[in-house]
Amino acid sequence: xxxxxxxxxxxxxxxxxxxxxxxxxxxxxxxxxxxxxxxxxxxxxxxxxxxxxxxxxxxxxxxxxxxxxxxxxxxxxxxxxxxxxxxxxxxxxxxxxxxxxxxxxxxxxxxx
Amino acid sequence: xxxxxxxxxxxxxxxxxxxxxxxxxxxxxxxxxxxxxxxxxxxxxxxxxxxxxxxxxxxxxxxxxxxxxxxxxxxxxxxxxxxxxxxxxxxxxxxxxxxxxxxxxxxxxx
Numbered sequence: 001x002x003x004x005x006x007x008x009x010x011x012x013x014x015x016x017x018x019x020x021x022x023x024x025x026x027x028x029x030x031x032x033x034x035x036x037x038x039x040x041x042x043x044x045x046x047x048x049x050x051x052x053x054x055x056x057x058x059x060x061x062x063x064x065x066x067x068x069x070x071x072x073x074x075x076x077x078x079x080x081x082x083x084x085x086x087x088x089x090x091x092x093x094x095x096x097x098x099x100x101x102x103x104x105x106x107x108x109x110x111x112x
Numbered sequence: 113x114x115x116x117x118x119x120x121x122x123x124x125x126x127x128x129x130x131x132x133x134x135x136x137x138x139x140x141x142x143x144x145x146x147x148x149x150x151x152x153x154x155x156x157x158x159x160x161x162x163x164x165x166x167x168x169x170x171x172x173x174x175x176x177x178x179x180x181x182x183x184x185x186x187x188x189x190x191x192x193x194x195x196x197x198x199x200x201x202x203x204x205x206x207x208x209x210x211x212x213x214x215x216x217x218x219x220x221x222x
Contacts, residue, residue: 004154031208042116043155043200043212055208090154097204098143098162103154 003027006091006104013081014112021076021107023091029102030095032074034066037088037106049074081111114139114205118213126221131188133216135201144184145202145210146175155200159186188218196220 004025013019025032034046048056049068063085065077074091088108092101118135125131135144143162147155159170161177161184168175172189188195198215205211 006154040214042214045209045211048208050208092154097208097210098160100145100157100160100202101210102157105152106154108152 004091004093004102004104006089006107008107009105010108010110012110012112013078015081015083017081018077018079020078021089021091021109023074023076023104025072025074025091025093025102025104027093027102028095029093030071031093031097032068032071033092033094033101034074034076035090035092035103037090039087043090046076078109081109083111086110114141114203114211116201116203116211116213118199118201118216120216121214122217122219124219124221125191127191127193129191131191131195131218132185133187133199134183134185135213136183137203138182140181141184141203142181143204144175144177146173146184146186147200147202147212149198149200149215151197158199191218191220193220193222 007022032049036044045058046060047066052068063080067075088106090106091104094101146159149155159175164181165179166177174187176185198217200215201213202210
């Protein structure tokens with residue numbers, strides 16, 4: 001298996017639920033990212049991890065909680081989300097930002 | 113922070129036509145990246161540019177790093193149905209972040 005893999009691909013959750021998104025990269029990259037993509041808006045960076053350490057939190061609400069146990073895995077824990085949090089959540093990895101970030105297929109999240 | 117403006121926001125063309133789109137910024141970039149996103153998928157890196165004036169091709173796609181370092185251009189020649197999607201430009205902001213344009217949505221009429 002190669003590239004960046006995200007699970008699940010689709011998720012529907014209620015506002016009181018707790019769920020987690022998973023990302024795994026097989027590229028040997030040092031940095032991993034969570035992005036949010038809403039309709040008609042540019043990709044929004046949420047979190048950056050570099051060598052398992054969080055180096056960027058782009059003013060993301062605390063109902064989104066990232067976890068990076070190692071350089072290959074990244075999680076996004078979700079709790080008490082709002083309907084406006086419905087979006088495509090994309091994970092990416094990079095070995096130097098000038099080389100570009102490589103994205104997973106995303107998790108389509110719907111909050112009901 | 114830096115913002116990237118893409119133009120046009122959407123394009124409707126006939127199969128076989130050439131396509132041109134651009135990306136501009138108010139500040140200088142040292143790298144320009146072009147991505148394509150198919151429906152329901154994540155963005156895929158198409159072309160990376162590192163030097164002002166650089167012209168790089170990837171099949172029917174050609175991208176250029178503007179000489180002012182504040183813009184970049186992407187051209188697609190002889191479009192085919194699988195070119196449909198959203199094209200994003202991106203550039204580094206600091207050491208670890210990428211900033212993205214809002215995208216150009218390409219629709220092709222057969």
